[in-house]
Amino acid sequence: MKRSKPFAITLDPGSSLANRTGSWRTVRPEYVDRLPPCNHACPAGENIQGWLFHAEAGHYEQAWRVLTRDNPLPATMGRVCYHPCESACNRGELDECVGINAIERFLGDEALRRRWQFEPPAHSTGKRVLVVGAGPSGLSAAYHLVRMGHAVTIREAGPVAGGMMRFGIPKYRLPRHVLDGEIRRIVDLGVTIELNSKVSNVLDAQRAGNFDAVFLAVGAHIAKRAYLPAGSASKMLDAVSVLRSMEGEEKPLLGRRVVVYGGGNTALDVARTAKRLGATESIIVYRRTREKMPAHESELEEALQEGVLVKWLSTIKQAGESSITVEKMALDAKGNPQPTGEFETLEADSVVLALGQDVDLSLLDGVPGLEIDNGVVRVDERMMTGHPGVFAGGDMVPGERTVTVGIGHGKLAARNIDSWLRGEQWTHPPVHELATFDKLNTWYYADAPKSRQPVLDTIRRQSTFDEVVGGFDEVTAQFEARRCLSCGNCFECDNCYGVCPDNAVIKLGPGQRYQFNYDYCKGCGLCVSECPCGAIRTVPEAI
Numbered sequence: 308m309k310r311s312k313p314f315a316i317t318l319d320p321g322s323s324l325a326n327r328t329g330s331w332r333t334v335r336p337e338y339v340d341r342l343p344p345c346n347h348a349c350p351a352g353e354n355i356q357g358w359l360f361h362a363e364a365g366h367y368e369q370a371w372r373v374l375t376r377d378n379p380l381p382a383t384m385g386r387v388c389y390h391p392c393e394s395a396c397n398r399g400e401l402d403e404c405v406g407i408n409a410i411e412r413f414l415g416d417e418a419l420r421r422r423w424q425f426e427p428p429a430h431s432t433g434k435r436v437l438v439v440g441a442g443p444s445g446l447s448a449a450y451h452l453v454r455m456g457h458a459v460t461i462r463e464a465g466p467v468a469g470g471m472m473r474f475g476i477p478k479y480r481l482p483r484h485v486l487d488g489e490i491r492r493i494v495d496l497g498v499t500i501e502l503n504s505k506v507s508n509v510l511d512a513q514r515a516g517n518f519d520a521v522f523l524a525v526g527a528h529i530a531k532r533a534y535l536p537a538g539s540a541s542k543m544l545d546a547v548s549v550l551r552s553m554e555g556e557e558k559p560l561l562g563r564r565v566v567v568y569g570g571g572n573t574a575l576d577v578a579r580t581a582k583r584l585g586a587t588e589s590i591i592v593y594r595r596t597r598e599k600m601p602a603h604e605s606e607l608e609e610a611l612q613e614g615v616l617v618k619w620l621s622t623i624k625q626a627g628e629s630s631i632t633v634e635k636m637a638l639d640a641k642g643n644p645q646p647t648g649e650f651e652t653l654e655a656d657s658v659v660l661a662l663g664q665d666v667d668l669s670l671l672d673g674v675p676g677l678e679i680d681n682g683v684v685r686v687d688e689r690m691m692t693g694h695p696g697v698f699a700g701g702d703m704v705p706g707e708r709t710v711t712v713g714i715g716h717g718k719l720a721a722r723n724i725d726s727w728l729r730g731e732q733w734t735h736p737p738v739h740e741l742a743t744f745d746k747l748n749t750w751y752y753a754d755a756p757k758s759r760q761p762v763l764d765t766i767r768r769q770s771t772f773d774e775v776v777g778g779f780d781e782v783t784a785q786f787e788a789r790r791c792l793s794c795g796n797c798f799e800c801d802n803c804y805g806v807c808p809d810n811a812v813i814k815l816g817p818g819q820r821y822q823f824n825y826d827y828c829k830g831c832g833l834c835v836s837e838c839p840c841g842a843i844r845t846v847p848e849a850i
């Protein structure tokens with residue numbers, strides 16, 4: 308494809324004209340950096356265009372180092388992130404979005420394979436921070452805080468770190484050696500993780516440990532219940548307990564006919580797990596339609612391929628000894644499901660409720676200033692709770708509940724904790740203007756179809772916990788990285804240098820980009836219209 312740097316033959320600046328044509332100018336071109344929409348959409352705030360630039364040149368370690376400035380878990384995120392970056396990617400308007408998530412995974416896997424380590428902090432601040440919970444949000448905050456020179460201890464209630472990445476997301480989507488490898492690297496950087504150490508009162512723990520600040524990331528682990536009249540022998544379980552027990556010695560006994568109640572990703576994970584445990588029937592009962600299902604379409608597709616069935620527009624009315632009664636629903640004029648009085652019986656050895664989770668806030672009892680809203684803790688724009696020095700993030704605060712959002716909260720909280728410890732206020736650096744699709748000259752880029760990740764065959768998916776989606780090899784990862792349009796950021800294609808009729812563009816050398824010689828630039832705007840990625844703009848000349 309056309310991303311290799313074209314040769315441009317040009318004369319020295321100003322050599323084509325004796326006149327200093329700069330005096331004719333009414334507008335002047337300027338080099339700019341714009342914010343690519345992928346970066347804008349990534350909840351972890353990754354500089355995606357920045358690391359793709361290195362990846363496409365085959366400089367994978369450099370790419371990984373740019374990526375991990377924002378996110379310490381790329382091999383994990385490259386598997387479980389729902390990649391909102393790709394939905395926002397400008398290339399989606401040209402043909403198909405860049406496979407950012409799969410390249411991220413490739414870099415994360417390369418780093419594990421080649422044992423790349425994080426750079427240790429250059430200095431120590433002498434400050435101590437307590438992080439409660441070793442899920443993605445706690446791990447992310449701890450990682451960033453240690454890199455800033457603080458001493459961080461994570462207290463984790465469970466026997467292993469990882470939170471819902473380990474005790475929720477099944478192995479066939481996230482193999483545990485990947486998660487273990489990325490957590491180990493964070494520990495090697497200097498984060499202390501104390502396992503089996505539940506914090507029952509946060510202020511007591513802070514005082515006893517002499518911590519200067521606290522970041523809370525306890526997640527949401529209490530399964531929501533639904534009132535279902537149930538016969539004494541019916542087996543009723545909750546999804547999170549079922550998935551958690553998959554990590555232990557004794558696998559859950561669900562039987563051959565399993566009914567899962569709910570429509571989120573957790574419901575799909577349980578139903579797919581039940582299939583792999585040997586269920587002949589794994590049926591999801593969901594009260595709305597497919598369009599309204601909160602689970603991601605790709606995961607639903609994978610579940611259907613594996614033989615999971617879904618009863619749309621249905622609710623469970625009653626659970627009997629070895630069957631359940633389901634009531635059919637119908638949509639009213641406003642599109643809401645309403646009972647119809649029509650019933651159906653389904654055979655079921657077990658019923659698994661996947662209706663969401665609440666946060667266990669008991670460790671916050673008696674903390675002055677704290678505000679709880681709808682079962683989650685309120686935080687300000689700094690991620691600080693109403694109690695000074697106590698910050699919080701991830702599933703326990705308002706917002707979308709995903710691993711990437713948790714990682715983003717951890718990063719934002721770390722920046723603010725760092726400032727707060729110095730008695731300062733962190734302010735976001737100025738945000739560049741968005742590099743929207745209309746800023747690009749798409750004629751410049753060649754067609755290149757999106758690369759596909761390999762998928763395990765269905766038979767093996769139904770009976771094993773082997774990873775379903777495979778990774779890219781190096782050639783594919785590099786090809787895919789080259790599909791990036793470098794929206795809003797110069798990638799040194801030499802176009803402006805080559806097209807300028809006044810030779811007013813000075814080339815500063817590899818990685819140094821270009822500069823205008825305003826003595827000779829007459830403001831014709833040719834460079835602006837010929838820049839493929841929108842990295843030059845014109846501004847009116849001050850008269």
Ligand SMILES: Cc1cc2nc3c(=O)[nH]c(=O)nc-3n(C[C@H](O)[C@H](O)[C@H](O)COP(=O)(O)OP(=O)(O)OC[C@H]3O[C@@H](n4cnc5c(N)ncnc54)[C@H](O)[C@@H]3O)c2cc1C
Nearest residue numbers: 440442443444464470471475506525526701702708709710
């Ligand atoms: C089944 C399932 C599948 C999911 N799949 C995906 C997915 O594919 N992609 C995605 O982006 N998101 C997914 N999610 C959501 C995602 O897992 C969560 O949003 C994310 O893990 C939240 O991170 P967290 O750090 O806030 O909390 P958690 O990951 O829940 O971690 C909190 C940690 O705190 C510990 N803890 C709790 N209380 C205490 C205490 N008092 N003292 C000490 N430690 C404590 C817990 O043991 C736990 O380890 C899924 C969730 C579930 C349930």
Ligand code: SF4
Nearest residue numbers: 349388390391392408
């Ligand atoms: S973390 Fe998610 S949103 Fe961010 S770059 Fe990776 S796949 Fe995209």
Ligand code: SF4
Nearest residue numbers: 345396397791792794
């Ligand atoms: S083309 Fe590249 S820079 Fe532009 S939005 Fe997509 S990934 Fe980001």
Ligand code: SF4
Nearest residue numbers: 797800801802803838
């Ligand atoms: S034309 Fe090419 S070299 Fe010039 S600013 Fe745009 S991307 Fe950079």
